[in-house]
Amino acid sequence: MNEPLIQFHNIDFAYSPDRTVLRGCNFCLRQGERVALLGPNGCGKTTLLHLIVGLLRPTNGRVEVFGKVRRGETDFHEVRRRVGLLFQDADDQLFCPTVAEDVAFGPLNLGKPRDEVRLIVAETLKSLGLNGFEHRVTNHLSGGEKRLVSLAAVLAMRPDVLLLDEPDMGLDDAVIERLLKLILGLPQALIVISHNRSFWTELTTSALEMREGNLFVQVP
Ligand SMILES: Nc1ncnc2c1ncn2[C@@H]1O[C@H](COP(=O)(O)OP(=O)(O)O)[C@@H](O)[C@H]1O
Ligand SMILES: [Mg+2]
Numbered sequence: 001m002n003e004p005l006i007q008f009h010n011i012d013f014a015y016s017p018d019r020t021v022l023r024g025c026n027f028c029l030r031q032g033e034r035v036a037l038l039g040p041n042g043c044g045k046t047t048l049l050h051l052i053v054g055l056l057r058p059t060n061g062r063v064e065v066f067g068k069v070r071r072g073e074t075d076f077h078e079v080r081r082r083v084g085l086l087f088q089d090a091d092d093q094l095f096c097p098t099v100a101e102d103v104a105f106g107p108l109n110l111g112k113p114r115d116e117v118r119l120i121v122a123e124t125l126k127s128l129g130l131n132g133f134e135h136r137v138t139n140h141l142s143g144g145e146k147r148l149v150s151l152a153a154v155l156a157m158r159p160d161v162l163l164l165d166e167p168d169m170g171l172d173d174a175v176i177e178r179l180l181k182l183i184l185g186l187p188q189a190l191i192v193i194s195h196n197r198s199f200w201t202e203l204t205t206s207a208l209e210m211r212e213g214n215l216f217v218q219v220p
Helices: 045-052 073-082 099-109 114-127 143-155 173-184 197-203
Strands: 004-014 020-030 034-038 060-065 068-070 083-086 161-165 189-193 206-211 214-217
Touching: 004 045, 020 045, 020 189, 020 214, 034 045, 034 197, 045 060, 045 083, 045 161, 045 189, 068 073, 073 083, 083 143, 099 114, 099 143, 114 143, 143 173, 173 197
Parallel strands: 034 189, 034 206, 083 161, 161 189
Antiparallel strands: 004 020, 004 060, 060 068, 206 214
16 A cells, blocks of 8 residues: 555644544545545634644644654654645735745745746746736735635645645636646645535545544545
């Protein structure tokens, strides 16, 4: 069987004592898998993705990524370099004045030379059908455009795993179709949260539903 990339071992998580979200949650994403994460609003899907990259820490249990247990802040530096998280809200992802700066931010942070980053930005924008967007003001983009630029910022890091938090939210059918084709062409293992059944069934190899803080296989 393919190697595990991300594993949750009996994870509990609560924002506060009266707001428990995960209870004894177990989960495994392996190389080559594309998993849909389903469940009603507020059930803890985004929380689960944030626990993977260490934006939140479990109350109990172990998070294992790329074969190592991750606990402290420094454990998660490698995870954030290699796991690309597309935030549910594009405004959490984009914080630079222009599109090119937002897409270049991650690769520059990795210490890549400016010339190489310029190429990465151009290539990534082109692959998403965003040619000529380099100098657009991020704040003036439409919701759909912001989402695609967010995805460009994630892909520019050339991550090994993708976590996509409702990538199709607020997009028109044509853009969803383009996004679908594009994601299907990507080699990475991924977890995708979506409420759009036709979107996630076409994209994923299996689906898990979150219920009362744990995950259950969903038979489509
Ligand atoms: N920062 C926070 N502080 C307190 N409660 C939160 C916070 N973020 C999310 N929650 C609550 O935790 C639960 C799970 O949220 P979330 O993971 O965002 O759900 P989903 O992504 O499935 O819609 C919800 O009840 C939400 O209101
Ligand atoms: Mg969410």
